[in-house]
Amino acid sequence: xxxxxxxxxxxxxxxxxxxxxxxxxxxxxxxxxxxxxxxxxxxxxxxxxxxxxxxxxxxxxxxxxxxxxxxxxxxxxxxxxxxxxxxxxxxxxxxxxxxxxxxxxxxxxxxxxxxxxxxxxxxxxxxxxxxxxxxxxxxxxxxxxxxxxxxxxxxxxxxxxxxxxxxxxxxxxxxxxxxxxxxxxxxxxxxxxxxxxxxxxxxxxxxxx
Amino acid sequence: xxxxxxxxxxxxxxxxxxxxxxxxxxxxxxxxxxxxxxxxxxxxxxxxxxxxxxxxxxxxxxxxxxxxxxxxxxxxxxxxxxxxxxxxxxxxxxxxxxxxxxxxxxxxxxxxxxxxxxxxxxxxxxxxxxxxxxxxxxxxxxxxxxxxxxxxxxxxxxxxxxxxxxxxxxxxxxxxxxxxxxxxxxxxxxxxxxxxxxxxxxxxxxxxxxxxxxxxxxxxxxxxxxxxxxxxxxxxxxxxxxxxxxxxxxxxxxxxxxxxxxxxxxxxxxxxxxxxxxxxxxxxxxx
Numbered sequence: 114x115x116x117x118x119x120x121x122x123x124x125x126x127x128x129x130x131x132x133x134x135x136x137x138x139x140x141x142x143x144x145x146x147x148x149x150x151x152x153x154x155x156x157x158x159x160x161x162x163x164x165x166x167x168x169x170x171x172x173x174x175x176x177x178x179x180x181x182x183x184x185x186x187x188x189x190x191x192x193x194x195x196x197x198x199x200x201x202x203x204x205x206x207x208x209x210x211x212x213x214x215x216x217x218x219x220x221x222x223x224x225x226x227x228x229x230x231x232x233x234x235x236x237x238x239x240x241x242x243x244x245x246x247x248x249x250x251x252x253x254x255x256x257x258x259x260x261x262x263x264x265x266x267x268x269x270x271x272x273x274x275x276x277x278x279x280x281x282x283x284x285x286x287x288x289x290x291x292x293x294x295x296x297x298x299x300x301x302x303x304x305x306x307x308x309x310x311x312x313x314x315x316x317x318x319x320x321x322x
Numbered sequence: 323x324x325x326x327x328x329x330x331x332x333x334x335x336x337x338x339x340x341x342x343x344x345x346x347x348x349x350x351x352x353x354x355x356x357x358x359x360x361x362x363x364x365x366x367x368x369x370x371x372x373x374x375x376x377x378x379x380x381x382x383x384x385x386x387x388x389x390x391x392x393x394x395x396x397x398x399x400x401x402x403x404x405x406x407x408x409x410x411x412x413x414x415x416x417x418x419x420x421x422x423x424x425x426x427x428x429x430x431x432x433x434x435x436x437x438x439x440x441x442x443x444x445x446x447x448x449x450x451x452x453x454x455x456x457x458x459x460x461x462x463x464x465x466x467x468x469x470x471x472x473x474x475x476x477x478x479x480x481x482x483x484x485x486x487x488x489x490x491x492x493x494x495x496x497x498x499x500x501x502x503x504x505x506x507x508x509x510x511x512x513x514x515x516x517x518x519x520x521x522x523x524x525x526x527x528x529x530x531x532x533x534x535x536x537x538x539x540x541x542x543x544x545x546x547x548x549x550x551x552x553x554x555x556x557x558x559x560x561x562x563x564x565x566x567x568x569x570x571x572x573x574x575x576x577x578x579x580x581x582x583x584x585x586x587x588x589x590x591x592x593x594x595x596x597x598x599x600x601x602x603x604x605x606x607x608x609x
Contacts (some may be wrong), residue, residue: 147435150334162436162456210603249459250472259463260571271582275589282593289604303605
């Protein structure tokens, strides 16, 4: 157990991740308040409905910028390859903790890569429709366009919200030792060997045992 | 005689989704009736609206029309539109009193997420409470008549409130009071419908075969109705032919919101179920 830890995410990556994470949750909560009247009280931490309406788009802009940075930081590790296809084919074994039947993953497994791309596409939808909803008076005659933008914005929220639940569940409760990689940036060698064997081999020069 | 204002529906609450029939009440239900055939285009109603509601006057310019301003604004709740249209061989003004119609099924209220920002009273008035408005302008997209106007200065939306303070005191709205030709009348919805039918009958005898009452059912009827001489040319009056309080995107949105709530709940239960069934995948057990 005294083996040195592996560095997984540097400080910049962690900061960008948490800017995305915090803005995402703030946007989700205020967004839910706008969508569901019984949840309108969720606007209270931001100073009430009117203030939440003002701040939501600015937080969204920050989210957009952070997502762009994240894209730049991580994109080169996120392209899907043949091994990822095999991994996806075995995803049911991954989900049921039968690791011996799962092809070894590199720094990111196919699920993480897909999560990256899905959130990337959703971010484009969020920002594009969000800008329209930010200044609806500029588009006021285009009622159908605005209603459709709102519908798309909400659809993206549904997709993003479900992925967020999955992301947080897997990153904290389901796979102990994972969350630490986004706090001090380090993981144990055992964790790396279990979840990302090929990355572990690259980092240590040791092959999987 | 003064009436008490009884709330029927408020935005951002369960009452926004209760079907109309369940909310029928025995109190008086009012309506304006605008008989376009009696309008002489004096715009006295525009002035009365400004005066009573203490709305700032707005500078305007000649833009080649008899109309005073181009559009409604947060400070102009009533605008007489003068559409110059060729009817037969004659050029005619097809005048429309452009202001809130106070729908029985208000699209603005259905779209509004802010509790109490839009209130519908049992007497038919749909009123905006700016202190509860968050400035999202969903009401603007929800209104089939393009009436609410957003003010970038106050960051709230405004529209005709049917002079609710006058109505509450038993008076007619200011535009009704001032109209010199009785083109605008005020009374119970039933009386106004009867009056409208009579006016249509008279118009038909005078040769306006297509004369009709504008009280569109797509929004459950309105509390400002029109007697339209050329009922076959509603679009030329800038009156939507088939307005609806539940356009397709809004219906889809409500469906999505319901599905979303279920899926989100299931996802939490699913995560817990997964944890119980398969437990944690801990590196320590793979030593």
